[in-house]
Amino acid sequence: MQLPPPDSAVPAPNPAPALAAPVSGPNRGGLALGIDIGGTKVAAGVVDGNGAILAQLRRDTPGRDARAVEAVIVELVNELDAKYHVESIGIGAAGWMDLDGSTVVFSPHLAWREEPLRQTLEAMLGRPVLVTNDADAAGWAEWRFGAGRGQNRLVMLTLGTGIGGALVMDGRVERGSFGMAGEFGHQIIMPGGHRCECGNRGCWEQYASGNALGREGRELAKKHSPMAAGLLGAVNGRGKDITGTVVTELALQGEATAKELVAEVGEWLGLGIANLAAALDPALFIIGGGLSTAGELLLEPARRAYARNLTGRGYRKEAHITVAQLGPAAGLIGAADLARVRAHKERDASA
Structure with a gap:
């Protein structure tokens, strides 16, 4: 099944304020618990019908052990559910x-x-659980409560360990025929390029993610480039500790090499967005994930590359590229809201 659209009480897709207004109708009542499972962290939160987080917990992802990850999920659910009356549970997980x-x-x-x-x-939990892709959950949250509110066709990109993606069309998350739509980070953008965790070479996420940013910084340090002096100074000379987060923070502080790497x-990023625009033609691209904290240092060169590589440039309208509003919590907010929507629909259907 497609992920469910919100009930009719949610405003129809048309121009609306950037910040979400309170949602009326059955979606407003009841608390939902959302969990966002990423490559490095598991975040959980209790979310109300307006998309507000009432309580939040976080744990490190316990390696690649599936059973250990599931145990962490149960631990977080039980801890939050003991303090709040949670009516539904949604899980956003990285993977197909x-x-x-x-x-x-x-995954x-x-x-x-x-x-x-x-x-x-x-x-393990003794109750129904909704499971969806983490980027789909983030895209839904931005459409419902954040930067995408009022748009009827948007693409969400989450830049972190890799690149997650979601396509929201006419009030629903489009998942394709087999549930695999939105894996934009695994389009081949450089044949024969860097090896990706998915097994292919040259995937987009190997060039436009937080991991890619950290790798480029470490490569400079490994080659003893004088350009790496500022990066190494921030990690006490330990080149292996240069991560995408470190480079992003330095860029925001004005360090020249870090700014160049982010650019x-x-x-x-802009090249890949141009490819997506040619295929999907959305009105809006929303950039989220940890790397999005670089703001205009990232988005301005992305917009230039997008405009330069867009097919039909000069003869078509260009999509807007903007930063996400809900930050790193978008995934858990979206997972919780999708679970709430499904629970209400199931109750309505059985009434």
């Missing part, structure tokens, strides 16, 4: 889901392979 959200077919950054995650978690990643 089957169409009905029951199985994680493949590049975790150990799930044909993992029946929904069934496993429902057995290079932005150019790769």
Whole structure:
């Protein structure tokens, strides 16, 4: 099934304020618990019907051990549910889901392979669980409550360990025929390029993600480039500790090499966005994830590269590229809201 649209009480897609107004109708009542599972962290939060987080917890992702990740999920749910009356639970996980959200077919950054995650978690928790892709959850949250409110066709890109993606069309998350739509980070943008965790070479996320940014910084340090002096100074000379987060923070402080590296990643980002615009023609691209904190240092070169590589440039309208509003919590907000929407629809159907 497609991920459900919100009930009719949610404003129809048309121009609206950037910040979400309170949502009326059945979506407003009841608390939902959302969990966002990434390559490095598991975040959980209790979310109300307006998209506000009432409580939040975070744990490090316990390596690539699927059973350990599931144990962390149960621990977080039980801790939050003990303090709040949670009516529904939504999980946003990094990886490819089957169409009905029951199985994680493949996760590049975790150990799930044909993992029946929904069934496993429902057995462990003793209650229904909605499972969706983490980027789909973030895209839904931005459409419902954030930068995409009022748009009827948008693409969400989350730049972190890799590149997650979501396509929201006419009030629903488009997941394709087999549930695999939105894996934009694995388009081949450089044949024969860097090896990706998915097994291919030259995937977009190897050039336009937080991991890519950190790798480029470490490469400069490894080659003893004088350009790496500022990067090395920030990590006490330990080149292996140069991460995308370190480079981003230095760029925001004005360090010249860090700014250059962020701009290079932005150019790769814009090239990939141009490819997506040619295929999907959305009105809006929303950039989220940890790397989005670089703001205009990232987005300005991305916009230039997008405009330069857009097919039909000069004869077509260009999509707007903007930063996400909900920050790193978008995934858990979206997972919680999708679970709430499904729970209400199921109750309405059985009434």
